[in-house]
Every structure is written in structure tokens, then in C-alpha cells.
Amino acid sequence: MNKIIITKELTHSQKIQVCELVYQGFYKKLSNYWIFEKNIERGSTVLQGCINYNNGIYAIENGNVVGFIGIQFRKNKFREFNISTLKSHYGLIGATWRGLLNKFENKSNSLKDDEMYIDLIVVDSKHRGKGIASLLIEEVTNLSIENNFNKILLDVVDTNEGAINLYKKLGYKTIKVMDFKGLTDFMGYRKVMYMCKNLKS
Template identity: 30%
Template sequence: MDAAIVIRRGVPPGAEERVAGLYWEAFGRKLGAALGPAERGRAFLARHLHHDRAVVALAPGGGHVVGVAGYRLGKRGLTGGGARDVLAGYGPLRGLPRLALLALLERTPGPGELVMDGIAVDPARRGTGIGSLLLTEIAAVAAEHGCARIRLDVIDVNPRARALYERHGFTAVRTERTPYLRDLMGFGAVTTMRRTVPDRPAGPPGPPDETLEPQR
């Protein structure tokens, strides 16, 4: 594990395109049908990020983002942009079918639940422990918000991610077969995984939500 990596909360100002690029590199096959082509999709993500719904990994010196984990609390996740934004960006004729595809990917947290919005790590840094650092910080965020559990979805073509989640205490609770999405989005099944959140240890409170995001 690279001990010099710095973990911080929130998308740093000016890093929107970098974060969007990491997300697209990791999830472009899944997102491409709804937000592609790639250049347009990355630009849409960058414009509509919710800065306070992320934990990022920064490389030593210069603060270059090399990993990001998004999460959803309440009605907001890292990747934003509502129906009006999609229609404005892609036009009514092309936007409406894209909204239908995005609805298939939507995941709403239940009471006392934080939903992971995906982890993306720079390909050159994979296998160095960054994913584990990001998950540990996500668990801290969940505890500080009084969440009892963390939930995420992992697709069948990403066994490496599933193995990471299992090492961090996530267990599979159900698998939904989606053969109709294999040709369109590249996966044929989605497994929902959960882990409980341990009580937050005694200590000073973490920063309030409003300190984490340069408001947009």
C-alpha cells in the first residue's frame, strides 16, 4: 500500500474533469448507452458532480486525484444531473431514451443506509491499496451520519471489485439477472451487497457536510 497517498473528502475544486474521467474509465461501458459518446458523457458528469458526495485519493505532491469513491445519502449522490439536465444536454428525442436507461441504474438509500456510488482508481495505481483506503473512509462517513449499513451493487463482469468488497465485510444479499442489458451495457447480472456499520468510536466529531463541498 502506498503510504504517501492522501485520502480526503469532497471533490477538490478544479478536479471535476479528472474525477469524471476516472469514473468514465471505470464505468464507461455501463454509462455509455445512457450518456455517450465518451467525450460528451465525461463532460456531462463533470458538470453535474455533487462535490460533497465523494471521497478521493490524492497522489503525493500536487494533489492529483488517483482514486474516487462516490456515495449516496438521501436524494443526492456523486453523479448528478436530473431529467431537465439530460434533456437540455442531449435534446428531447435523444434524451428521453437516455432517461429510461439512467432509471435502470438508479439506487435510492433506505432509512439508515448509505449507498455506494462506485469506486474508480487510476489504472496505473490499481492493486496498491487505494480501493481499501477509500472504502475505509466511506465507512467512517457512514458512521458519522448515523447509518446502520452500507449498500452497493456490483456487476458480474467485475469480480475484482467484488473480491475487494468481500474483504471489507460486504456480503451478497441478492443477485438480479439482467441478460437484456448484456449487449447494451456489458453485464448480465447485478449483485447487491451490504455490510453493517460499526458504532463510531468516541472522539471529536467529523466535519459537517457543508464543509466538504464548494457549493455549486
């Protein structure tokens, strides 16, 4: 395996790769909920104006983004489907209803000042099994400790068993389970597990 570099700095082409990875990891949510965009190329263009890259940590191999983790904390968001960007692609009406739907999923407004939230984590399908997700989560843990956060929160769908097992291995515990009772079957899951890692006893 080539050396994996963990960084917060990206070139323009690497930022585009991040958007493509978001689609790779969350296609059903992007096409059926977040922005209702099934065309990956067009959707990736929309995402470029909706991602705050400074709130991400990236795994680079041979100059390519092979994984990333997006975080939220103290009103700082990784992704924000802002009306201005959505309007430029979908017009006022299309932007308005997309923006309103996404307000329901905005975690930053409910986060406490001592809580770090892992919003998105994706590893390129061709690079899974190399420990990249663990490296990224470790970096978030270190960042959280350095900045005096007491907890790291995340949520994961019940069908992503590999991720659930990894989070448990890294010390995350389930604090809540939300059962959507079939309403989210079209997106490939039925329950969402809310997990937490306490950094201070």
C-alpha cells in the same frame, strides 16, 4: 509510493479528472445506457453537470485524482443525470429519453434513512494494487458510523471478480443476485451482485 491524500475537496481541474475516471471505470455503461455517449471528451463535459462532488470522497496523489468513491444517502446523490444538463447537450428529446432511462437506476428513492449506498468506486488503472479502494471504503465506513448509519449497500457486476473479493474481505455479504439472462452481455456482464455490510449487530 507517494503519499495518498483522502479528501472531499477538489479543484476545478480535479473535478474534470473525476469525470474522466468515471468514463475509465464505466465506459460501457455510459456509452450504452447511462447517457449513450461514446465520445469520452464530450461525455466528460456532460458528467461535469451531473455529478454532485460534495457526495464523493477522493484519493489524491501529487495533485491528481487517482481514485474516488461516490455515495448516496437520505436523498443525497453522487450522480444525477438531470434534464437541464442533458438538454443543453442533446436537446429536449435526447434529454427526455435519457432521463427516463436513468430513473430506473435511481437508488436514493428506495434507500432507508439508516442506509448508506456506494454508488460508484473507481481507481485509476495505473494506480491499482496500492490499496486505494480499501482506503476509500474505510473512509465511507467511518463516515457511516459517525452519522449513525446501520448498513452500507453496494452492487457489483459478476465479471468484476477483483472488486467482489475485496468487498468480501472487507465484510460485505451478498444479499441478492440479479441474473439478466444475456440482456446485459453487450455491457460486459450477466449478473449483478447486491452486497451489504451491517455496521451494528
